[in-house]
């Protein structure tokens with residue numbers, strides 16, 4: 549998991565941080581002094597605060613042994629609070645390092661209040677589905693400090709420990725506050741019955757579900773999904789449709805090699821099966837207050853949220869140019885091209901270009917980032933990228949290179965994509 553690269557939150561300090569509430573976690577845990585840092589003079593942002601500098605030194609030291617730190621962290625955690633084990637999947641190797649990675653991500657962004665708050669609030673809301681409650685946080689903090697103390701032998705001392713304790717207090721308080729606020733309006737998860745399961749080729753299925761309660765979300769976002777066959781193993785999938793009046797949700801799933809959840813969803817799931825959905829997340833959403841053009845790059849099943857965004861623009865009734873480049877390795881991997889071409893026929897403002905990278909094609913040949921560069925100019929466009937992490941990374945580089953400013957480039961977090969792409 550990583551902080552969104554294009555935070556939806558435009559800035560400002562949420563009340564919970566600005567007022568630096570007394571920690572509800574016990575005397576050891578005192579939050580970071582955010583107010584001070586938030587008012588640092590302009591231009592000084594590049595200088596890390598003293599706490600952030602200490603935290604980064606520890607991070608640099610443990611990076612080469614991150615696996616060992618993670619294992620030790622969980623060993624300490626379950627030793628201190630054995631009941632917590634039940635919140636994690638039976639096979640810990642599947643998502644063993646997710647919690648730890650999230651803590652490290654927060655540490656990396658220690659000085660960036662808007663990014664930190666957006667990221668952690670989403671994380672706090674998302675943790676409700678695991679059964680996480682405020683009382684669990686101190687044990688996690690103790691295990692984190694214990695693991696760092698054991699492996700950061702060169703940089704760990706009382707000052708570093710105090711900086712980490714302050715950071716962890718801030719992290720957990722933002723997550724606890726976000727979860728508490730969410731509890732007032734949303735369930736921790738939704739049950740959703742599969743109502744349609746449409747195989748598109750040997751490893752891709754389009755799956756439609758009916759949530760048991762209204763599920764508010766925005767086109768471009770994603771949800772974590774748990775199947776009945778792999779309890780407590782959650783994977784993210786983007787919504788492939790804009791919100792519909794009948795409340796149904798659609799996902800595009802490719803069964804990746806050794807992919808437990810994706811394999812079960814493609815090859816095993818049938819109408820009538822019930823999955824669980826976490827809350828919607830992600831900031832790759834369209835700004836409907838502008839008529840600026842939208843440049844959309846969708847690679848493989850990454851076309852799902854792009855299709856949702858196209859439907860979203862259609863629903864808002866605005867005519868803004870939407871240029872979709874739909875990438876696949878081979879012609880027959882363009883499993884949703886017919887749907888997009890149908891949308892193109894109906895909407896004058898939409899243009900869809902299939903791009904094939906690894907085989908002969910009657911359409912455009914090459915990798916998405918290179919092909920997109922040949923069109924344009926794109927400088928006045930907002931860009932949306934969705935697909936394999938390598939495509940998103942090189943796509944962002946290409947778009948920055950042709951002059952689209954970073955704040956107009958939206959995509960899901962690369963760490964989250966890497967976790968989905970690499971983990972079973």
Ligand SMILES: NC(=O)C1=CN([C@@H]2O[C@H](COP(=O)(O)OP(=O)(O)OC[C@H]3O[C@@H](n4cnc5c(N)ncnc54)[C@H](O)[C@@H]3O)[C@@H](O)[C@H]2O)C=CC1
Pocket residue numbers: 770785786802846847848849850851852853874875876877881903904905906914915916917933934935936937938939940942943960965968969
């Ligand atoms: N919101 C999002 O960003 C979403 C992302 N995904 C991710 O998209 C991926 C889809 O996988 P597949 O369908 O197997 O895609 P794929 O591996 O078949 O590739 C799809 C397209 O991306 C291009 N591509 C792949 N690696 C590239 C690189 N390093 N540089 C430039 N272009 C590259 C290929 O040439 C092809 O055009 C998964 O990793 C999935 O997690 C899926 C749905 C939503």
